Amino acid sequence: MRSTRAILLFLFLGLIVELAYGQRNNVLNPSFEIVNETNLLCNYYQSSQAFNQAIVDWTAPTGGTPDIYHTSLDTRCVLHPLSVSNSNLGNRPPRTGESMVGVLLYSPNAKREYIQGKLSEPLRAGHRYEIRFYVSLARKSRFASNNFGVKFYDTSFSQSTNDVIDAIPDANNTEVVTQRFGWVLISLTYTPQNSGATYFVIGNFFDDENTLLEEDPLAQNQEIRAYYYIDDVAVISQTPTFDPIASICKGEDFQLPEQSKEGHTGTWSPAINNQQTTTYVFTPDDVLADTATLTVEVKEPYIEPLFTLPTSLCEGAPLELPIISENGYHGSWFPEPNTSETTDYTFTPEQGHCVLPKTVTIVVNKKVEPVFDLPAFVCNGTVFELPVVSNNGIEGTWSPAIDFRKTTTYTFTPLAEYCALTVSKTVEVKHAKIPRLEYYCLKNNLYVEAHESSYSSSTSFQWFINQHAVEENKPRLNVSSYPHLLGENANVIELTIVDEKGCSASTTLTLNDAQSLCFIPRGISPQGDKLNDYFDLENFGGVYLQIFNRYGKRVYRKSNYTKEWEGQSDSGSLLPSGTYFYQIHTNKGEEFTGWVQLMREF
Structure with missing residues (x-):
């Protein structure tokens, strides 16, 4: 459980260190919090192996034996930060967390202690790095020293003796650190020429002659040495880097990263411009960090959108x-x-x-109007067709169906593949007026006449008697002129006219006993047997009739007479049998006089 607690505490404190610096710390286990608690020693370490087994990601690279101070130890232990043991070198709580290390920065005869740490990623050539760690001089240390140096290695460094490492540090603090009751920040910078370093060693890389010492005669420890506590180690890239942004298209939105790969936050200038290629300058919030640039290429459009559209x-x-x-x-x-x-x-x-x-x-x-040569009119019953192809070559259909007997408006709808208008055409169906036939007698001849006031001079007439054509081209036919075509009973008179439009119409009239139709009866016998019951002048048309007795007295008269007299007087009384005289005026201007015998049976 103590180990788990230490790990969680380290994670928390690691965040504090990173937030404090504002960038990502590349040092693994930077505050010495991840330890193997079962391997922690109560008293000073006597071998580098014991140190290496007690802490993660840190080693003692030489025969020197740095110490690990941890609050999980008993306070009676020398290596508890607040140890009550008389053998401790002076109580000092860790700067952060529960752990810190102690190293002998100086001891006569060039005896030294070093600590070796590990980076989360290799150093990159040309990048400027800031190396930070905090140190505090042990209160019982007799001497204070300078030369806190750092040396980077591609692989883990190892030396069996506790002598000075024969190497020139990559960065070194030349000032003597005398602070005993607080923590002093050692801040160094280093720009590697080559990439790949993953390990680093902290300690004094100089011999005794090149090491400055300051003695405190009041120090309780009389040994000639300088012992320091170290905590919160950081190696931070001060050269912000960014993953390149792929080329964008003009007008495309994009964002510049809020922080660098090293964890630097800052601001960009100029403002984002998605219309042209621009190089942006990143200014870190940390004034110690370098500025950086990032170029975003803006491409002009080059892709053609594809469409299948009608031309x-x-x-x-x-x-x-x-x-x-x-x-x-x-x-x-x-x-x-x-x-x-x-x-x-x-x-x-x-x-x-x-x-x-x-x-x-x-x-x-533009839509083309179909052109047709259609008749302005047709005669009733004339068969005609509506062409399905216009004069200008447009195919289509007509509606409604053709009606040969009445005037109709027909609509032509072009087929879909033609850019043409829908048109309507009216075909007028003309009807020749059917003649009304009347027959009458004139000068003892029987006539049949067509009565229609609208006949023009161009109207032609064709007469038929019992289906025999006669050469008459007038609206009146003298039937009596063709006795050879007349039968004894019913005779059919037919007239076909052709008007000025060329339209024809026909009608018929049936005449019974046509040969005697202009006969004025010589007698009547109104006995109710329907034989000679009345004085029949119907064939003469409406006439004006007067009847006189043998004394010359008028006993009956009627206008527009046809066959109404059956031997009655004007008053309606029955006249006696006898001879009576008539006077007839026809509507054709003729006048007939004669006698008629009235015979009754009493």
Whole structure:
């Protein structure tokens, strides 16, 4: 449990050391907190092997025997920082944590003690490093000394004797440290010429003649030596380095690192510029650290966004401009799609992808109007077709279905592959007016006449009697002129007209007993047997009729008469049988007079 406690304490104190310096400390176990507690000695170490077995990442590189002070030891132990033993060299709590080491910086005859530490990463050539550690002169030490030096090695250094290491230190403190009741910071700098050093040794690398001493005659220990406590060792790169930032594309956002790989915090100048290549200067917060530069290359766009877009389209056709190119780049188009006129569209990619803007021209073809030679009108019933290909070569379909009997507006819809307008055409269906046939008698001849006021001089007439064409081209036919075509019973009179538009219409009239239709009856016998019951003048059309008795007295009269007289008077009374005289005025201007015999059975 004591070892676990020491490790956790070391981790905490290691953070304190790093925060205190503001950079990352490359020294492993910098405050001597990670120890093997079971191997800690109560009294001074007598061999370098015993020292090496008691602490992690530190060794005694020579025959000299540095000491480990730890608060986990009993206070009666000489090596408890606050030892109550009379053999201690003076109580001193560690600067941080629970542990510290003690070394003999000077002893006559060039006898020395050193400690060797290990770095978390090798030194790099050309980088400036700051070496920091705290020392305090043992209160019972008779002498104070200078020459706290540091020497770096690529591999672990080892020497069997406790003599001075024959090497020139890479950094050395030349001032005598006399502080007995506090801690003094030793701060040295070193810039290696070569990379690779992973180990370092702290101690006095000078012989007695080149070592300065200051004696304290009041010191309780009369031995001629200088003994110091050491704590919180740090090797910190004062040359900030940064991983390179890959080239960016113009407009791409990026960030400069907040701290260097060595843990330096600081500020950058100038402000970030993502429009052009810029070299930025890093100024560390630690005034002892060097400035550094970092160049960020800004590339001009070079990637072409790929799109499959129509080069032309029909006016009014749908157009969608994709905001993601076929090779995966986002952006926007300007202006908005316009399918009414030819337009240049520019794709502006989102910044930061080295994508070029792209401009495409989409030609808008104006819709062509299909041209047809359709009749302005057709006659009722005339069969016609609507062409599926216009005069100017446009295919399409018509709707609705053709109606040969009424005026209809038809819509032509071009097929999709044609840039053409939808057009509507109205085909008027003309109807020739069907003639209304009337027959009448005139001058003892039977006529059939077509009554229609709109006939023009260009209207032609074709008459048929019982399906035999007759050479009559007038609206009136004298049926009596063709007795050879008339039958004894029903006779069909047909008229076909062709009007000025060329449209035809036909109608028929059936005449019974056509050969006697202009006959004025000589007698009537109104007996209710439907045989000669009335004075029938219907074939003459409406006439003005007057009936007189044999005395010349008018007994009956009627305008627009057809067949209403059955032997009654104007008052409606029945007239006696006898001979009566008639006077007829037709609507054709003729006048007939004669007699008619009225016969009754009483």
